[in-house]
Amino acid sequence: MSLFAGKGKPLVGLDIGAASIKLAELRDGSGGGYVLEAAAIEPLPPGAIVESAIKDAQLVGEAVRRVLDKAGTTTRRVAIGVSGNAVIIKTITLPEMSELDLEGQIAYEADQYVPYDIDELNLDFHVLGPSEHEEGHMDVLLAVCKKGLVEEYQQLLDSAGLDLVCVDCAVLAIQNMAELIGNAQRAGAGQAIALVDIGGALLHVNILVDGRTTFVRDHFIGGNDLTQAIQKETGMSFQQAEQLKLEDPAAIPAAAAERYHEQVAAEILRALDFYAANHSQPVSRMLLSGGAALQPNLIEALAMRLDIELDLLQPFPTIALPNDKGFDPIEVRRQGPRMIEALGLALRSGEQP
Numbered sequence: 001m002s003l004f005a006g007k008g009k010p011l012v013g014l015d016i017g018a019a020s021i022k023l024a025e026l027r028d029g030s031g032g033g034y035v036l037e038a039a040a041i042e043p044l045p046p047g048a049i050v051e052s053a054i055k056d057a058q059l060v061g062e063a064v065r066r067v068l069d070k071a072g073t074t075t076r077r078v079a080i081g082v083s084g085n086a087v088i089i090k091t092i093t094l095p096e097m098s099e100l101d102l103e104g105q106i107a108y109e110a111d112q113y114v115p116y117d118i119d120e121l122n123l124d125f126h127v128l129g130p131s132e133h134e135e136g137h138m139d140v141l142l143a144v145c146k147k148g149l150v151e152e153y154q155q156l157l158d159s160a161g162l163d164l165v166c167v168d169c170a171v172l173a174i175q176n177m178a179e180l181i182g183n184a185q186r187a188g189a190g191q192a193i194a195l196v197d198i199g200g201a202l203l204h205v206n207i208l209v210d211g212r213t214t215f216v217r218d219h220f221i222g223g224n225d226l227t228q229a230i231q232k233e234t235g236m237s238f239q240q241a242e243q244l245k246l247e248d249p250a251a252i253p254a255a256a257a258e259r260y261h262e263q264v265a266a267e268i269l270r271a272l273d274f275y276a277a278n279h280s281q282p283v284s285r286m287l288l289s290g291g292a293a294l295q296p297n298l299i300e301a302l303a304m305r306l307d308i309e310l311d312l313l314q315p316f317p318t319i320a321l322p323n324d325k326g327f328d329p330i331e332v333r334r335q336g337p338r339m340i341e342a343l344g345l346a347l348r349s350g351e352q353p
């Protein structure tokens with residue numbers, strides 16, 4: 001199965017994360033562009049999904065059925081995103097060759113870049129274009145994912161009556177959506193843009209130079225860490241602390257918020273340091289997505305600590321809302337940055353194999 005390609009038929013993007021399942025389905029708009037056809041979010045309890053791995057198949061299966069019901073879609077073809085330790089994405093530079101030759105050689109090349117047994121991996125590649133640094137060479141985006149992970153999802157989706165047609169890397173789905181929104185490329189020449197997604201448990205960093213992925217890293221921090229910090233300060237249960245965080249953010253103990261902002265900034269700085277060790281283009285802008293990016297004050301707290309221009313990635317109104325589907329435009333827009341990965345996955349339906 002291709003990690004990148006989809007087919008030109010209706011398809012739903014399912015972002016199965018540590019904190020929630022997000023579903024998005026798009027259709028072509030009459031004047032070009034995309035219209036939201038279906039969307040829903042269904043929460044997941046902590047521990048059901050860990051780094052994309054399914055830890056409680058029954059619970060996740062039930063949540064998948066609920067999110068489909070909520071969205072009211074009849075489409076059964078699904079694209080999912082994977083991330084965490086089971087996934088490796090790298091840009092490699094190879095001598096120029098045809099796609100066919102590369103196809104024959106990619107396993108050999110991948111073997112040199114990934115620490116796993118090549119027979120246990122699903123491999124995919126995407127030619128980015130000529131290398132700017134080496135004459136006669138090209139940059140190739142290499143993506144690998146452990147076969148076991150894809151099989152787990154195939155089983156889960158099978159039992160929910162769904163057809164898994166595309167497995168994408170979470171960061172690439174996010175990048176696809178950022179490109180559609182049109183602000184991923186808006187960096188000056190020689191400048192880089194960082195796409196940072198902050199979910200329940202993971203923070204993904206994808207640094208683009210001239211619109212190309214040059215650096216990808218996952219960090220183990222997310223909105224659950226703030227919930228746990230609130231728990232620690234107040235003695236509340238996880239559910240109570242989560243509710244306080246979402247419904248009364250002004251009541252979050254200052255010490256918990258401060259500690260969490262410090263941790264998130266430190267992880268992002270660590271990624272930027274790793275990037276800077278091998279790349280000269282400075283990161284001038286950061287675009288945030290994921291549920292935890294919606295936390296009030298986070299952007300200000302990060303801007304202060306990182307000294308970088310920060311914005312939320314907002315998919316609406318680039319994606320148009322139809323009048324006849326009963327969407328609440330304010331709520332959809334509010335959740336927009338959290339829907340980025342699911343929307344990026346849904347975009348795979350428009351691509352040719």
Ligand SMILES: Nc1ncnc2c1ncn2[C@@H]1O[C@H](COP(=O)(O)OP(=O)(O)OP(=O)(O)O)[C@@H](O)[C@H]1O
Pocket residue numbers: 015016017018019020021198199200201202203222223224242245246290291292293294295296338
């Ligand atoms: N409006 C909001 N304000 C603050 N935090 C929020 C808001 N909405 C969601 N969150 C937090 O975002 C996190 C969930 O985000 P999201 O649904 O993007 O995670 P996920 O994709 O399931 O997780 P991961 O990407 O780590 O696998 C939770 O910690 C949740 O509390």
Ligand SMILES: [Mg+2]
Pocket residue numbers: 015017018197198199200290341
């Ligand atoms: Mg996520």
